[in-house]
Amino acid sequence: MTTATMxxxxxxxxxxxxxxxxPLVGAGVLIYLAVLPLLMLFIGSFQAEVAPRExxxxxKNYQNAYASQYTxxxxxxxxxxxxxxxxxxxxxxxxxxxxxxxxxxPLRKIFVPLAVVPLILPGVLESIAWIFLLSPKFGYVNxxxxxxxxxxxxxxxxxxxxxxxxxxxxxxVPLAFLLMVAAFKxxxxxxxxxxxxxxxxxxxxFKRITLRLLMPTAASVLLILFVRTLESFETPALIGIPAxxxxxxxxxxxxxxxxxxxxxxxxxxxxxxxxxxxxxxxxYTRSTKESKKFQTVTGKAFRPRQFELGxxxxxxxxxxxxxxxxxxxxxxxxxxWASFLPFFATPGWDSLSKLSIENYRYLGTFRPFWDAMQNxxxxxxxxxxxxxxxxxxxxxxxxxxxxxxxxxxxxxxxVPITIPGIVMGMALILLYVAFPLPIxxxxxxxxxxxxxxxxxxxxxxxxxxxxxxxxxxxEAASASGASWWETFKRVTLPLLxxxxxxxxxxxxxxxxxxxxxxxxxxxxxxxxxxILLFTMFEQGQVTVVAAIGVLMIVTLLSxxxxxxxxxxxIGIQT
Amino acid sequence: xxxxxxxxxxxxxxxxxxxxxxxxxSFTVEDGRFYTLLGPSGCGKTTTLRCIAGLERAxxxxxxxxxxxxxxxxxxxxxxxxxxxxxxxxxxxxxWPHMTVFENVAFPLRVGKERFSSADVQKKVSTALAQxxxxxxxxxxxxxxxxxxxxxxxxARALVREPQVLLLDEPLSNLDAKLRERMRFELRELxxxxxxxxxxxxxxxxxxxxxxxxxxIMxxxxxxQEGPPREVYLQPKSQFVANFIGSTNQMAxxxxxxxxxxxGEVNTGDGRVKCMMLDGLSVGSNxxxxxxxxxxxxxxxxxxxxxxxxxxxxxxxxxxxxxVDCTIELGKNILQTHQRYTLQVRRGDPVWVELPVxxxxxxxxxx
Numbered sequence: 001m002t003t004a005t006m007x008x009x010x011x012x013x014x015x016x017x018x019x020x021x022x023p024l025v026g027a028g029v030l031i032y033l034a035v036l037p038l039l040m041l042f043i044g045s046f047q048a049e050v051a052p053r054e055x056x057x058x059x060k061n062y063q064n065a066y067a068s069q070y071t072x073x074x075x076x077x078x079x080x081x082x083x084x085x086x087x088x089x090x091x092x093x094x095x096x097x098x099x100x101x102x103x104x105x106p107l108r109k110i111f112v113p114l115a116v117v118p119l120i121l122p123g124v125l126e127s128i129a130w131i132f133l134l135s136p137k138f139g140y141v142n143x144x145x146x147x148x149x150x151x152x153x154x155x156x157x158x159x160x161x162x163x164x165x166x167x168x169x170x171x172x173v174p175l176a177f178l179l180m181v182a183a184f185k186x187x188x189x190x191x192x193x194x195x196x197x198x199x200x201x202x203x204x205x206f207k208r209i210t211l212r213l214l215m216p217t218a219a220s221v222l223l224i225l226f227v228r229t230l231e232s233f234e235t236p237a238l239i240g241i242p243a244x245x246x247x248x249x250x251x252x253x254x255x256x257x258x259x260x261x262x263x264x265x266x267x268x269x270x271x272x273x274x275x276x277x278x279x280x281x282x283x284y285t286r287s288t289k290e291s292k293k294f295q296t297v298t299g300k301a302f303r304p305r306q307f308e309l310g311x312x313x314x315x316x317x318x319x320x321x322x323x324x325x326x327x328x329x330x331x332x333x334x335x336x337w338a339s340f341l342p343f344f345a346t347p348g349w350d351s352l353s354k355l356s357i358e359n360y361r362y363l364g365t366f367r368p369f370w371d372a373m374q375n376x377x378x379x380x381x382x383x384x385x386x387x388x389x390x391x392x393x394x395x396x397x398x399x400x401x402x403x404x405x406x407x408x409x410x411x412x413x414x415v416p417i418t419i420p421g422i423v424m425g426m427a428l429i430l431l432y433v434a435f436p437l438p439i440x441x442x443x444x445x446x447x448x449x450x451x452x453x454x455x456x457x458x459x460x461x462x463x464x465x466x467x468x469x470x471x472x473x474x475e476a477a478s479a480s481g482a483s484w485w486e487t488f489k490r491v492t493l494p495l496l497x498x499x500x501x502x503x504x505x506x507x508x509x510x511x512x513x514x515x516x517x518x519x520x521x522x523x524x525x526x527x528x529x530x531i532l533l534f535t536m537f538e539q540g541q542v543t544v545v546a547a548i549g550v551l552m553i554v555t556l557l558s559x560x561x562x563x564x565x566x567x568x569x570i571g572i573q574t
Numbered sequence: 575x576x577x578x579x580x581x582x583x584x585x586x587x588x589x590x591x592x593x594x595x596x597x598x599x600s601f602t603v604e605d606g607r608f609y610t611l612l613g614p615s616g617c618g619k620t621t622t623l624r625c626i627a628g629l630e631r632a633x634x635x636x637x638x639x640x641x642x643x644x645x646x647x648x649x650x651x652x653x654x655x656x657x658x659x660x661x662x663x664x665x666x667x668x669x670w671p672h673m674t675v676f677e678n679v680a681f682p683l684r685v686g687k688e689r690f691s692s693a694d695v696q697k698k699v700s701t702a703l704a705q706x707x708x709x710x711x712x713x714x715x716x717x718x719x720x721x722x723x724x725x726x727x728x729x730a731r732a733l734v735r736e737p738q739v740l741l742l743d744e745p746l747s748n749l750d751a752k753l754r755e756r757m758r759f760e761l762r763e764l765x766x767x768x769x770x771x772x773x774x775x776x777x778x779x780x781x782x783x784x785x786x787x788x789x790x791i792m793x794x795x796x797x798x799q800e801g802p803p804r805e806v807y808l809q810p811k812s813q814f815v816a817n818f819i820g821s822t823n824q825m826a827x828x829x830x831x832x833x834x835x836x837x838g839e840v841n842t843g844d845g846r847v848k849c850m851m852l853d854g855l856s857v858g859s860n861x862x863x864x865x866x867x868x869x870x871x872x873x874x875x876x877x878x879x880x881x882x883x884x885x886x887x888x889x890x891x892x893x894x895x896x897x898v899d900c901t902i903e904l905g906k907n908i909l910q911t912h913q914r915y916t917l918q919v920r921r922g923d924p925v926w927v928e929l930p931v932x933x934x935x936x937x938x939x940x941x
Contacts, residue, residue, distance in 0.1 A: 475629050476668035476728075478655040481686035481735060487656075490685065494672045 023397050023409060029390065030412035033452040037427035038274070038419070044430035045267035061264035065255075066272065070246065077161065077240075078230060078247040084165040085172070086225035090218070092169065093176025096323065101184040102210075103307045105316035112181075114324055116174045120556045121331065122513035123234030124530050125549040126171040128537055129331035131239065132338055132546075134158035134166075140334060143346045159243035168235040170327050172228065176221060183217040202307055220287040227280035230273070231420030233516035237534065248273045249422045249516065256426070256520055267430060270423040278418040332553070338546035359547035369548060371525075372532040375443055377555075379528060380511040383450040384504045390451070391458030392500060395466045410459075417456040421516030424449050429520060443526045449517045454507045461506070465499025509559060513552075576603040576626060576739055576773060581635035583621050595621040596632070597795040603739075603788075606769040608762065612782040613792035614818065619775045620743055622792075626773065627662050627741055628655030640738035640771075657687070661732030662741040665748065667724045669716045675727055676712040679703060682735045702734040705764065722753045729761070733768070740765070740772045746781060758784060779819045783807060791815050808933075811852060813940045816864040823870070823909045824862045826939060829855055840936050843906030847882050849934035860939040869933035870911040872900065873926045874919075882929035888919045902927050 048056040065071075096115050100108040118126070133141045134156045142154035157163060192209050200208060233249040240250050248269060255266035309316055338344060340355040363369050391413065397403060398410045419427070428449050432440040439445045469492065477487040515530040522531045529552055537545045583596040596618040603609040611619040624630040626637055628644065631652055637645040639660065644653040661682075670678055679699045683690045690698065703709045706726035711719070719727060725745060732740060745761070746754045762785045765772050776782055782789050783803040790800040791814075799806055799815045810816035813824070827842035829851070838851040840863050849863050877883060889901035889908060897912045902925060909927060919925065 470666055470668065472664040472666045472668035473670060475627075475655070476662070476664055476670075476731070477681070477685070478629065479627055479660060479662035479741075480682035480731065481656045482681070483654075483656050483685070486685045490681070491670055495670075 022393070023401070023403055023406065026390075026394050026397055026409055027412065030394070030409065030415075030455075033448065033455070034412055034415045034419075037424065037431050037452070038415075040431040040434065041267055041270055041274070041423070041427035044263065044427075045271045047264070049264075058264075061268040064262070064265040065251075065268035070251070074246050074248060074251055077245055080161055081164055081168070081236075081240075081247050082226050082229040084161070085168045085229040086222050088165060088169040089172040089176045089225050089229075090222050092173045092323070092327075093221075094180045094218070095319065096173070096177050097180035097184055099316045099320060101181055103309050103313065103316055105309065105313045105320065107317060108320065111320045111324065114328060115177045117328055118171060118331075119174045120509070120553060120560055121171070122515070122530055122533075122549075122552060122556075123171055123232065124238065124513075124515050124533050124537075125335060125552070126331060127167055127235050127238035128533070128542075128545060128549065129335050130163075130167040130170075131158055132334045132344070132542075133330060134163060138344060138346060140346065159239055159245075161245055163243075164235050164239050164245065167239060168229060168232060170331075171234075172225060173327070175228075176225060179221045179224075180217075183214060183221075187213060206307065216287065220284055223280060223284045223287060227277055227284065230280070231277055231422075231516070233422050233519065237515075237519065238537065248276075249420065252422050252426060253519060256429075263426075263430065266426055270420075270426040273420055274418065274423050277420050277423075281418045335546045335549045335553075338543050339550045341543045341546075344542045359544050360551075362544060363547055363551070366544075368527065368532060372527050372529045373551075373555075375446075375522075375526060376512055376529040379443055379446055379450060380508045382447050383454065383511040384507040386447070387451045387454050387458040387507050388462065388500055388504045391455055391503075392462040392466070392496065395459055395462035399463055399466050400471070413455050413459045416452050416454075419453065421453060421514070422520060424453055425517045425520030441523055441526060443522075446518060446521050446526055446528070449521055450511045450514060453514075453517060454510060457507055457510070458503050461499050461503025462496075465496050468499070469495050505559060505562070509556060512556060512559070575605050575638075575640060575771060576609075577636075577638040578602070578622070578626065579636040579638075581622060581625060581637065582633045583618070583625055583630060584633045594795055596625070599635075599792075599795070599797055601790050601797060601800060603771055603773055605771055607787040608765055608772045608774065608785055610774045610776060610782040610786040610789045611792055612776060612779060612789050612818075615777055617792040618795040619777075619792050623741055623743055623773060623775045626739075627660055628653060628658050656685075659738040660741055661735060661737035661739070663725075663728045663732050663743065663745045665744040667728040667745075667748070669719075669724050669727055671715075671717045673716055674712065675703070675708065675714050675716055675719070678716050678727060679731050679734050682731060686735060698734055699730075702730040705733060705768075706730045721749055722757065725749060725757060729764070733770075738771065740770050742772065742774045744776055747776070747778070754781075761785065783819070791818060793818075810864065810935065810937065813862055813864070813937050816935070816937060821867055821910060822864045823867065823907070824864050825907045826860070826862050829857050829859045829861055829936065832857060837931065838936065844884050844904040847884075847929060847934060848931045849882075849929075849936050850932065851936050852938065855936060855938065861936040862939050863934050863936050865909075865929055865934045867899075867910045868897075868912045869930055870902075870909060871928040871930070872902065872911055872913055872917065872919075873928060874923075876926050877928060881931060882934065884927050884929070886925060886927055888921055888923045888925060890921060891917075891919055 045061050046057055046059070048058045048060070096111070099105045100112050100115070121129075131139070133139050136142060136154040136157040136159070139154065139156065139158065142156055145151060145155050146153075158167065187210070191213065192205050230247075231249065233253065236245075236247045236250040237253065239245075240247060241254075246254070252266050252269045252273070255262045255269060339359055340357065341351065342354055342356065342358055345351050345354070394409050394413050398406045398413075416424075428445055429440070432445055439448075473495065474487050474491055477491045482490065513530060514528070515534070518528050518531050519534065522528050529548065533545050533548055533552075536548070579600050581596055581599045582594070585593045585595050599618070599622055601609070611622060613619045621630060625632040625645070626639065632645060632647065634647045635645070636643065636647070639658060642653070642659070643649070643651055644658050645651055670681070673681070676699055679702055680695050683695045683698060699712070700709065703712065706729050708723060708726055708730060711723070716724070716727065725748075728745070742761075746757050749757060758781055774781075774785065786803055788801065789803055789806050790797045791806060792798065793814055799811050806815060807819055810819065816822045816824075825840075825842040825844065825847065827840040827847070829838060830841045830846065831839035832851055832855065836850055836853075837848065838855070840847050840849060840861055842863060847863050855861060876885070884904055886902045886904040886909075889903045891901075892899040893915065896915075898915055898917050900911050900913050900917065900919065902909045902911060904927070911927070
């Protein structure tokens with residue numbers, strides 16, 4: 001698109017047009033996507049009514065949001081939910097990572113891919129599956145344990161804070177696992193070896209060297225888990241709301257779902273959540289910079305030393321097996337099982353005869369399902385494409401163009417990482433209710449929301465692959481007589497392709513399973529699969545929901561299969 | 575021919591505005607000659623090369639390549655890199671990993687202004703690959719080549735368009751010592767055979783001395799001294815050049831006598847030393863006398879004659895195979911010398927060093 005303005009003749013003035021135009025357009029798009037909604041949210045939280053004829057300034061919204069009888073309980077619930085969940089996730093993820101990466105536990109290598117399998121289970125389905133398992137009324141695990149041990153009351157109740165913490169945590173473990181694997185992999189083994197040469201035993205070395213070296217990374221992983229839990233809405237929606245345990249995200253959702261909707265209070269709550277999340281992200285970037293100073297992560301890959309666990313390695317294997325069977329496999333199995341039942345029932349020999357493919361047959365002619373499937377697929381494809389084009393352009397400007405102030409673009413592209421999904425939804429409602437662009441209620445507003453939220457992910461893939469390309473590779477093309485366009489087409493783009501494809505597929509997957517933004521924006525025509533699951537589950541069609549879930553997983557699995565084929569590795573983004 | 579006139583390049587790098595990487599550099603590379611820019615890292619040599627290539631836009635001055643003015647600040651000319659008649663080899667070779675050997679070399683023929691038929695491309699690529707002895711490797715992926723082969727592939731790619739000028743940016747610095755020595759020879763032979771005007775950038779003095787017709791020594795964005803290799807080595811005009819090229823001994827002192835034939839005498843801490851004087855030195859000037867380790871003769875008996883004879887004792891003697899690196903402690907100075915391996919001495923042995931007058935050079939003291 002810039003060839004027309006690139007210097008073509010031998011005698012040229014220093015043409016500033018493409019050099020300035022592209023960054024300006026990039027900045028404009030980013031401001032429109034990331035800054036404008038936040039501005040509208042901020043203004044909206046101070047105004048008396050939505051889309052008013054004239055602006056009436058008020059603090060009433062904040063008073064409603066933060067000085068009500070629920071303020072204290074919401075704060076405490078959110079805090080317990082986020083810290084409990086991040087702690088448990090970290091503990092599980094680190095244990096898995098350590099056992100598989102740094103010990104001689106038998107069979108540990110096959111658990112590495114297995115540990116990331118839950119990534120393809122959308123958060124909504126994770127919650128639904130665990131309700132199937134741990135509901136006090138009909139949960140399979142509860143019924144099973146009560147039968148075996150003759151208990152009078154169910155041992156587990158998923159509709160509680162510990163239940164929410166558990167369900168959210170097991171969904172997040174793959175993320176903690178991958179981050180900690182990366183941290184373990186980049187540790188210089190000679191640091192531990194020299195401790196052993198100084199006379200420290202296995203345990204001493206682990207305690208005094210390994211753990212200490214991991215501290216900075218651990219702090220930043222805990223922080224990012226905390227922020228992500230605070231921003232999450234799947235578990236708070238499916239488990240928290242029925243259990244009357246409200247956190248910030250569910251308060252925002254409820255303010256929106258009241259009749260009439262209280263946009264003002266929702267906006268004020270959203271501003272608060274946004275600030276919390278921004279502080280968390282700021283601390284996170286600071287702590288990752290700190291940990292770089294600490295020099296455990298050098299970017300160089302070492303072959304890590306393996307701790308010899310001795311007899312304890314069988315305990316390690318036991319842990320891995322238990323985790324895999326009960327935490328990874330069970331949710332999939334229960335969904336699969338339930339999808340063949342006419343109505344949800346406790347398992348038994350008699351239910352075997354009731355198994356049928358009736359639910360799938362029903363879905364075959366169920367219009368809302370196909371509409372939602374179509375919406376989800378279109379949205380995921382468009383979001384991934386638009387986001388990757390936008391971010392590779394921005395990344396190119398930031399890292400290659402040497403334009404002054406390019407860091408501003410980098411910063412703007414990072415801003416969305418602080419926006420919780422539900423806050424994004426809230427902000428876009430406030431923006432497009434007032435804005436003269438009639439896209440509210442269509443899938444276009446969803447696409448704008450998704451693209452905005454996933455710009456930071458796209459940036460990571462794009463800048464990663466752009467930075468890998470040594471600039472001499474492009475300069476050599478230039479010195480060989482290739483124009484800017486030919487260099488881009490024949491050298492830059494082919495070299496970027498693997499990274500961009502990986503980023504595309506990652507964004508496709510997260511868009512396909514997106515819930516917390518869609519829950520406010522996807523209505524009627526624009527309903528997507530995750531929202532269909534949510535509403536049908538609330539209406540009690542739980543076995544049909546299980547069937548939809550299975551089809552959703554199958555779709556995602558095929559995408560992941562393509563992903564593996566194209567890039568041959570597992571992508572990770574935070 | 576390459577002509578560079580009063581070239582200035584300023585880097586305005588974000589928060590660090592106005593670093594002068596190249597300050598008023600001028601030089602000329604005659605047709606068919608091998609010209610080297612030599613200097614420590616950060617001296618501006620690569621920046622100069624990149625300005626000639628068109629990869630950087632200079633801030634002032636003029637560049638003429640093969641009779642075509644490719645850059646002039648005053649006339650507002652800046653020919654983009656891909657329109658300049660040049661071939662270039664990069665330090666990292668910049669071999670495109672997604673192409674075969676053939677595709678890498680064919681690339682310049684396929685993207686340039688002039689288009690070639692596929693038969694022509696085939697022929698030209700074969701010729702270029704044969705020149706660097708890579709024929710038969712056409713279908714390999716470029717990344718399957720060894721370091722030395724990649725280096726030659728980069729050379730073939732730079733030559734395939736038959737450019738007027740060849741630019742080489744530290745092309746040998748990523749090779750191991752043995753290979754570097756061989757490539758030095760091969761590169762020079764190829765250049766002689768093709769008679770292509772070549773500008774070479776390196777920080778390695780041996781490469782510069784062994785390959786070049788002329789050398790320009792750069793420091794802090796300026797050319798300090800320019801001339802044939804023998805001249806810059808034997809007649810350094812400044813302490814920097816003497817230090818940078820080869821190892822050298824330096825004895826500080828003051829000029830005590832200046833003769834009309836260009837020689838003179840310097841009062842050093844270890845007595846008077848007769849030596850050659852740089853123009854412009856007068857009695858009383860603070861100078862250093864520089865003398866190469868291989869110029870110094872060591873005698874076990876006091877020699878006769880009226881040369882520079884100074885008594886000292888052996889400091890350390892290291893056997894390096896080709897020669898013995900032997901330090902001699904004088905009263906104030908310690909001299910490093912290279913002696914034949916037949917020299918049998920021990921630490922502390924009394925010796926006499928002879929400094930040949932014609933190979934001692936008095937240069938103005940810096941700082």
